[in-house]
Amino acid sequence: DVKVTQSSRYLVKRTGEKVFLECVQDMDHENMFWYRQDPGLGLRLIYFSYDVKMKEKGDIPEGYSVSREKKERFSLILESASTNQTSMYLCASRGATGAFFGQGTRLTVV
Amino acid sequence: DQQVKQNSPSLSVQEGRISILNCDYTNSMFDYFLWYKKYPAEGPTFLISISSIKDKNEDGRFTVFLNKSAKHLSLHIVPSQPGDSAVYFCAASRGGSNYKLTFGKGTLLTVNP
Numbered sequence: 091d092v093k094v095t096q097s098s099r100y101l102v103k104r105t106g107e108k109v110f111l112e113c114v115q116d117m118d119h120e121n122m123f124w125y126r127q128d129p130g131l132g133l134r135l136i137y138f139s140y141d142v143k144m145k146e147k148g149d150i151p152e153g154y155s156v157s158r159e160k161k162e163r164f165s166l167i168l169e170s171a172s173t174n175q176t177s178m179y180l181c182a183s184r185g186a187t188g189a190f191f192g193q194g195t196r197l198t199v200v
Numbered sequence: 201d202q203q204v205k206q207n208s209p210s211l212s213v214q215e216g217r218i219s220i221l222n223c224d225y226t227n228s229m230f231d232y233f234l235w236y237k238k239y240p241a242e243g244p245t246f247l248i249s250i251s252s253i254k255d256k257n258e259d260g261r262f263t264v265f266l267n268k269s270a271k272h273l274s275l276h277i278v279p280s281q282p283g284d285s286a287v288y289f290c291a292a293s294r295g296g297s298n299y300k301l302t303f304g305k306g307t308l309l310t311v312n313p
Contacts, residue, residue: 180244193243
């Protein structure tokens with residue numbers, strides 16, 4: 091059974107904090123993605139990575155960075171959290187068998 | 201520029217009837233398409249996919265149809281069940297797993313008992 095695991099289901103952070111969202115997959119996939127979901131806007135791509143230490147900007151990368159030091163782990167970093175980054179964050183992993191999501195992290199920035 | 205469009209924000213059907221969810225795309229380079237189902241506060245769950253070499257793919261109650269000339273795909277759920285009530289997202293990609301998925305904005309399906 092494929093597995094993508096996000097480190098937290100719910101997070102509350104203060105404005106200006108540095109926030110780390112972690113994602114781990116056990117499918118040996120090369121490709122991993124971070125999306126955010128907001129009402130009426132669907133899923134928007136923040137960053138993706140097609141190999142270790144490789145990254146590409148998605149559609150809305152501003153205010154975010156990523157890290158991929160190991161194949162199975164892809165981290166999303168909010169350098170200085172702001173209230174407009176309150177959202178549902180979704181990690182995905184893609185390989186030949188398909189694309190699979192983690193359970194999501196609901197982040198609230200206060 | 202929205203490359204994947206789900207023009208119906210919501211759809212309501214009766215239990216036992218057919219649900220048809222529609223999706224249009226504009227990028228002719230897309231050749232692999234997926235449907236996901238999402239409950240609130242959970243991650244999307246993969247339902248079914250289709251590549252552009254086919255025009256139909258079935259998996260149990262779910263069937264996806266692809267019309268390449270119209271750049272249109274649809275998901276049919278037969279028979280619909282109350283547990284199918286969720287948001288459904290259409291996604292498109294170029295072939296090969298190295299490409300990103302581009303999503304539509306989703307359609308909220310409500311199946312009434």
